[in-house]
Amino acid sequence: MSNIEQSNARTGAALPSEDLQDLVASNDTGGRSPTGATKKVIVWTAIIWSIFQIYYASPLPFMLQNMLNSMGIHSLNVVVDDTRARSIHLSFAIFLAFLSYPAFKHSPKYRVPAFDWLLAVVGAFLASYYLFFYGEIVKRVGAPNLQDIVVGCMGIVLLLEATRRSLGLPLVLIASVFLIYNFVGQYFPMDWMVAHRSGSINQIINQQWITTEGVFGVALGVSTKYVFLFVLFGALLDKAGAGNYFIKTAFAYLGHYRGGPAKAAVVASGLTGLISGSSIANVVTTGTFTVPMMKRVGFSAEKAGAVEVASSVNGQIMPPVMGAAAFLMIEYVNMPYNELIKHAFLPAVISYIALVYIVHLEACKQNLVGLERTDPPNPLLVSLLRAVGAFVVVGLIYFAVKYGLGWLKVALPDAAFVIVALGLLAVYGLLIYRVSQFEDLKMDDANEEMVKLPSVRPTVNAGLHYLLPVVVLIWCLMVERMSPGLSAFWGTMALIFIQLTQRSLLAFFRKQSDVISGVRLGFQDLLEGLEMGARNMIGIGIATATAGIIVGVVALTGFGTQLSNIIEFISGGNLLIMLAMVAVFSLILGMGLPTTANYIVVSSLMAVVIVEVGRQNGLVVPLIAVHLFVFYFGIMADVTPPVGLASFAAAAVSGGDPIKTGLVAFFYSLRTALLPFLFIFNTDLLLIDVGWLKGILTFVVATIAILAFTAATMGWFFAKNKWWEMPILLLATFMLFRPGFFMDYVSPSTQEVLPRHFVEKIGQAPVGDDFMLFVRGLNPYGKEITFYARVPIAEGTSGQERLDNMGMTIIQTGNMIEFEGRQLEEWLIDDVALGSVAANAGLDWDQTILSASLPRHGNWAKEWMFIPGLMLLAVVAWRQIRRRRLTDHLSVEKAYVS
Known part of the structure; x- marks a missing residue:
């Protein structure tokens, strides 16, 4: 410091x-x-x-x-x-x-x-x-x-010296340790778990500098291909004036509510996350305005700084423009960016909703009020009708543009691009004409004695044209499904055009004389944006290159496999313990590494390990869930004391104690730490294989669940919690987030199948059902392991034919084995066909079958468990509302008597 x-x-x-x-x-x-x-x-x-x-x-x-x-x-x-x-x-x-x-x-x-x-x-x-x-x-x-x-x-x-200067010593030390291990590990005794035979200077330099497996590997490639354009897009958007527009809009809508400046800070920081890849820059950019306003309505310096930290850091998990690590994720998981956005959307949104609720509860606990509003309040019905109307209009425009473009590409394929460009130009002209009818937004000084909330209508209309490049970017990503780099390119082109012309067009429509000077000022803004975008990328470019050293060592030495054995031994093969270890590992590394480097290191070492241990525990953990888990905890490191840089930046803005600010921010971020554990065990939260109706239900229930968790941890729901209400709220949260855990006790989703009945039961089961086997055998390294294998039931007229088509041959040895206190007949997998579904599930010959199960049809859906969970919440809410009304009534009586 x-x-x-x-x-x-x-x-x-x-x-x-x-x-x-x-x-x-x-x-x-x-x-x-x-x-x-x-x-x-x-x-x-x-x-x-x-x-x-x-x-x-x-x-x-x-x-x-x-x-x-x-x-x-x-x-x-x-x-x-x-x-x-x-x-x-x-x-x-x-x-x-x-x-x-x-x-x-x-x-x-x-x-x-x-x-x-x-x-x-x-x-x-x-x-x-x-x-x-x-x-x-x-x-x-x-x-x-x-x-x-x-x-x-x-x-x-x-490269390591450039890393030390720009990112500090920790990443240099970690990369150096891996390089030393790469060279020294070849001299370790072969029976050591971390020994290898790939450590000559020729091998190391070839891997790290000459090929694309080390420094010039995937991480640097993603920085080059995707990340730069998104960082540049954000820098140009901020230079154009969008940052101030987002802050003013958030305050115009939310500043008058209870604890309004803090709620506006959350929304403003989330919007600023679109244009800032740095949590520290986000804290300082929005915090210089929002933190003094929060302090003015009653928040302490530490709490005001903590709200800013929690909301700014979370800007990196908010789609559609996520942090640099998100673009690495699409390469490591081999997934289109629009798919990643879909999976990341629900956890990010409910996390921000929970943060707004945290601010609301803090305001309730301290009986705080908002700032005086400028506009007269609208009736609730009018506000709802306006919201619904806006939603309908946006939906109609979306479908009109989508299907209109589809027709245009078929009817006039050669002229489609020119027509779309002219259409965007016309829309921009209409937007800039609309903007010209209102005054330009000026940055207020939040330290002034009286700060007047901006009026909603002129504030929103004063920057409508800033939304156009964002819409272009999102449209290219989500609808046209272009690559992230090409999508960012077209968004940047739209933004550059706006930057060069907005001042002149505004002057023209306002009949002012400085039309020509507007072009010169716009060009100056463009150059400053180009400079700022590149300088913001120095650290990311260096970090991805240095992290590539670690990835290269892991690939050359096979250290990932060795580490998986170590981690599995320490955790005892328990997935929950392993996830906790990975979370702590990410937080510790994140104290010295930027989010991007932290993600590269932890994901390259641990992602496959978690998937494998999940398989051994009978849980199919999608790779995207593991990578998001690592991503979330890498971001959390910016908050966590004693080296949470975002917390130090917020304390510098608020004048509060940096360690206290970090501790409060970490407490506010507990919901962000909870979600990764939940979506590992309930992939519905990532909208994996979830339809529209179930997706909407999942969103609603998950939002209620995160609010219940927030109420439990904050000690306040509708009133101050009694000691026994907290465990009830946590139980309701768990029932809503993990309904399948409880439903399996009420109506099991699987039925056990004895080996002697395999052929019969497989012949009766629907094709495509998962045949779950719990087996014991040797892994490729000769170590005895037990694991679960899911084998989809194949087509066939009989059970035996289906078993053959699955690629399995099972025999009975005539011996007895003991499993879970029971004496069972020993059945072995005698043969597995190469390339079959059984082989793909990890089965191999001479593995012993310990148990097996098939899905049980006709059982209750896990979603029925939402009802008792919601009832528990309703009981706590009813009691607290009654208690609050009684307290208010007694207070009125006491005041009347006085």
Whole structure:
């Protein structure tokens, strides 16, 4: 913590805005602020980096290449392949890292020493080594020469130094430990669990620097292909003025409610999460306005800062634009981004709803009020009708555009793009004309004595055009199902056009004279946005490259398998204990690693392990659920004391104690910590294989459940909780989130099948039902394990034919075995057909069948368990409402007597 922050923590005073911006810069864009020619080099390098990334993501290279080919020019290649793009991406990141981040605290901050210039140039060259020696590297692939070895060693050292400067020492230490293990592990005795035989310098450098399995691997590829464009989109949107628009809109709608500024802070931070990939920047950007307002209506400095932290950090889990780790997830899980958004949507939304409810309960406990509203209140019926009307209008527009575009693509395929562009231009013209009828939004000073809430109508209408690029981005992602990079490209193009023209068009429609100067100011905003987007990417680019070292070591040495054995031994094969260990592991790593690097490390080490242990426990854990679990806890690390950077930033804004702020923020974030455990065991929360009706029911019930959990942990529902009401609320929460756990006791969903009845029962069961086997045998490494295997029942006219089509041959040995205190006949899997469904389920020959089951048809649906859960909530609510009314009545009587 800096001297300024320490002083702030002692005095309880908020930092000045200049110091807050320095705090963000030192963490996100570099703490160095040189002047003169050096500043121009940094600025224009960042701008050129952004332009290159836009070019790389666009269809332009392929159009130019086709044009050149049609002209007979085949020697010139203007298409940048993925590997070359990664090399260029890292070159820019390393070059800017050495120029932007000083080596030590006492290093000069207003000039760049000659040695840093040397490191920047050499580091950029080493990162772009692949560009200069592409032909030679391809010829000797897998057999690096001395030059490759020297370049790789120097490159890794300079990358680690850039990492130390921009991200701190922890990631450097972790990557270094893995590199040392990669070299030293070959000398361990073979009977050691962590021994390996892949540690020569040639192997290490080839893996880490010459191929795309280490530094230039998937993580850096995702940073290059997807993340940059989304970060740039956010920077441009913020520079255009959308950040202030989101904050003002949230306050206009919510500021007058009880604890209104805190509720507005939650919504504003969620919206700002669209345009900020940094939780620290989000805290400072929205917090400088929202935190003083929260303190004004009665929140303590620590609670105001904690609300800002909890809401800002959660911005990274809110679709459609999630944190950088989300784009890594689609590569690791091999899933389209629109599918990831669908799975991440429900937990993120109910998490934010719960945070708004936390704020409401805090306001109720302290009897706080909101700010004085500007607009007269609307009747409830009018508000509902307006909401329904807006929903209907948006729905009609959606279906009209979707099916209209579908018809257009069929009827006029060659002209469709031009027609869509002209249509967007017309919509933009109408929106900007509408915006011109209202005054521009100005950033208020939240520290003024009186802050007047903005009026809803002029506030909402003053920035409608900012929504257009967001709509374009979401439409391309969700409806057109373009790649994330191409979707971000089109959204960015729409945004750049708006940035260049909005001032001039507003001046034109308002009949003002500064039409020409508007273009100049818009171009200046564009350049600043391009610079800021690139500088925000320095840390992410460096983090993904360094995390690639860890991934490369794991792949080369097989450390993931060895770690899985260690973790399985420590946890005793218990999935819940293992998940708790992974959560703690993520939090500890997150104290020193950025979210993206934390996610890469933990997911590469633990994701497959959790899936395997889940299988051994009879639970099918989807890979996406495991990756979201790791993602959530990586984000939580920004909150958790003693090194929660977002909490320190919030304390700097509020003037509160940073450790207390972090503790309160962690308490407020308990709902975020609960959800990952729940969607591992109840994948309905991720909307996996869930239809529309069940999806709506799941959303409603999950929202009620998270509110019940919030009421239990906050000690307040409709009134202060009695001691016995908390366990009832927690029981109701568990019944609503995990109805299947209780329903299995009332109406079991499976029936046990004895081996002698396999053929008969399989012949009677519906095709496609899961035949669950609990078996004991050896894993591929010779270790005895027990696990569950789900084998779908295949087609066939008889049970034996179905069993054969499943690829299994089962025999009785005539021996007896003991299982769960019972003496059973021993049945063995005698043979498993290669490539069969049984083999895909993990079954193999000579495995002993311990038990088996089939789905029970006609049992009660687990959703019936919602009824007793809701009844428990209703009982607690009824008692508390009665208690509150009695208290209010006694208070009135006491006041009357007085």
